[in-house]
Amino acid sequence: MPSDLAVLRASFAVVERRADQLTKYFYAHLFTHNPGIRALFPERMDEQRDRLFGALTQLVLRLTQADRLADYLAALGRDHRKFRVLPEHYPAVGASLVAALRHFSGHSWTPEIEKAWTEAYAVISQAMIEASRAPSAATPRWWQAEVVERRRAAPDLVVLTLAPDRPYPFTAGQYLTLCSPRLPEVWRPYSIACAPRPDRTVELHVRRVPAGLLSTVLVNDVLPGESVRLGPALGVAVLSPGSARPLLAVAGGTGWAQIKSLLEQVALDGGRPTTLHLAARRGGDRYGLPAARQLADRHGWLELVPATYADGGPQRDTSELLREQLRRHRDCSGHDIHLSGPPALAPQLAGQLIGQGARPELIRHDPGPVTFNRARPLTSSEWFLDLRDVAWINRTELG
Ligand SMILES: Cc1cc2nc3c(=O)[nH]c(=O)nc-3n(C[C@H](O)[C@H](O)[C@H](O)COP(=O)(O)OP(=O)(O)OC[C@H]3O[C@@H](n4cnc5c(N)ncnc54)[C@H](O)[C@@H]3O)c2cc1C
């Protein structure tokens, strides 16, 4: 497989700039040839809804890291049970992936390239299918959970307490995906904001994003007593097992949720020297400060360093505020480091901390969103391909 990787990468570079059109073609092909599959996806699918397509292409291109991908693919396969995906759906998705790539590659598509993509997709889908078959009867496709408490912590932010209908296994630092019957098939990830509790409840912190589908429903509408669905817990940004190294925890915005869960777990484990940098830029962002102060007051091993500035002062983004504060941090070598916040925060801070001596293998954070290089200029031959249209795509329906 790795020998084909250069072929895959080179062929993807030809079409990457048109990732948006490719995504539309992919879904149009999939739904036209397999009408039954449409019902598995959310009603509204716009430019942002390229989760499946984005993940697929990126995974294929990272196949050299097969060992590291194995656990991820197994978790993804088990997780796909919540979408009601069946093993027989996988060949259909693979066929549409290849059809989309072929269409936008034009004359540069060759039998060798087709073989490389088909084989790579087979490796990935096989790993997912096997994992999806493995769960025991005790592992449901999703957990039904009741909203038992809803507290507004800021005008655009709620703290939800959910009671799953059966034991919900997770490790502090993981996230779950959630779907409300108010928005069928719309699943979004949220960090679990507590360590496992004896009463099985889980806490989430949800901030409303402008025009956000699920966050708006969760912040504005969902009431105690309602049910939601939870997918299995995901994510590997958990505490390093058995580590006694000092901990450096950095949170911005609702990134506090994940860090809170980790700190609760450190407390349950008996504590170890920990420095918490918590960015709280403006009113709503400061919702985590009282709980962080409470933890620091209760546990001598925890030092809280809030990153705030006066209201009315110059507006800086969360990462910038934290970068500035962390620059003053002593040598980071030998620390376990956990970063959590807006998508750009972790990669930016990780780069800086490595420069300050942090060991890359000791830095943990959740994965950021898939991005495509849409900015690459077209070559002259690509220019000819750029306007290729697809008569049978219903563009109104695809947005
Ligand atoms: C691992 C992980 C953990 C997460 N944990 C949390 C958490 O604990 N609390 C929490 O509130 N959110 C968390 N998120 C973000 C969350 O999953 C959703 O992306 C967010 O709630 C928006 O979903 P939506 O359906 O409302 O918006 P969508 O309908 O998906 O998006 C609508 C618009 O908002 C934009 N948008 C999407 N997300 C954001 C964002 N975060 N900031 C600004 N604009 C955005 C989109 O680009 C789009 O233009 C997490 C995400 C990941 C990947």
Ligand code: HEM
């Ligand atoms: C190798 C194959 C596949 C890979 C790598 C893959 C990967 C992914 C990933 C990473 C996501 C985003 C998860 C999330 O946001 O929670 C996703 C979403 C999804 N996948 Fe898959 N998937 C594969 C195959 C399939 C198949 C065969 C189906 C069935 C038709 C399917 C249906 C879905 C659905 C319905 C979603 C949610 C889409 C959305 O929220 O917009 N996937 N997939």
